[in-house]
Amino acid sequence: MTFHNPGYLFLLLLLIPIIYWYIKEMHKADASLQISSLQNLTKFPKSKRIKIRHLPFILRLLTVIFLIVAIARPQSTNSLRNETTEGIDIMIALDISGTMLAEDLKPNRLEASKAVATEFILSRPNDNIGLVIFAAESFTQCPLTTDHDVLINLFKGVQYGMIEDGTAIGLGLANAVNRIKDGKAKSKVIILLTDGSNNRGDIAPVSAAEIAKTFGIRVYAIGVGSHGMVRVPVPTPLGMQYQLMESEFDEQTLKDIANITGGKYFRATDNLKLRNIYQEIDQLEKTKISVREYSKKNEMFYIFALAAFVCLISEILIRNTVLRKIP
Incomplete structure (x- = not known):
């Protein structure tokens, strides 16, 4: 009420x-009468x-x-x-090659990417989201699912060394396309995150982008890495040693992938920019909600x-x- x-x-x-x-008035109105005893008065009912x-x-x-x-x-x-809510299908293709251990993002590129992607997943409760990882090869870590707790646990288990080292961008993108193309959602999106150039695999990145375009899949390509020299841990017979390497990757290919599929290219040079990129993607790909109120x-x-x-x-x-x- x-x-x-x-x-x-x-x-x-x-x-x-x-x-x-x-x-107060009731107390003033009380009358008083002096009598020898109250014993007999108690017998009379009120x-x-x-x-x-x-x-x-x-x-x-x-x-x-x-x-x-x-x-x-x-x-x-x-x-x-x-x-009424209508979710979309989102497949994340994550590079886990050795250069993703570079520490220009904190604690390193791979862990920063996992942390920000987890925040993104938690902000999209109505969407089907999956995970593909790639290095020299590619495999599906988690198919499309709305059980985001399972997805996040599988995300936490991703680490360097799960696949032979290398960077097969085309293969990773093609695997993501294969996993998302048969989804029932009207909107399909792939978030491709890498810090290198395609040097392994039998599928060229642009060819994989053309396949994505055929199925109406948009690709948001994220290039991770700061400018200049970065410290990268490298395994040696004496253990893990740090080496200074030039932070560079094939930006043009990533731009071409985004342009072909109607997506967008981003460059993440630090943790904050990476988080802002995911927030922008979240705004670009809003879930449709129709509400009817009657009062x-x-x-x-x-x-x-x-x-x-x-x-x-x-x-x-x-x-x-x-x-x-x-x-």
């Missing part, structure tokens, strides 16, 4: 001094007038309360809300007005019958 004029309810505070005044002597005042309070509530115009609301308000003031009238009539009847004072 809601009120159209809720400000009038503050008038109920005026009842506090009225009740205080009534109690009259009906004594038992209901406060009833008129209570009815008067109820009359005022009901009138104030009626003035505030209480209303009941009947509402109906229909909400009807019913006035209820007449119920409280009627209750006030009944209380007032009852008070008048009691004062002029049972509690009638004879002059």
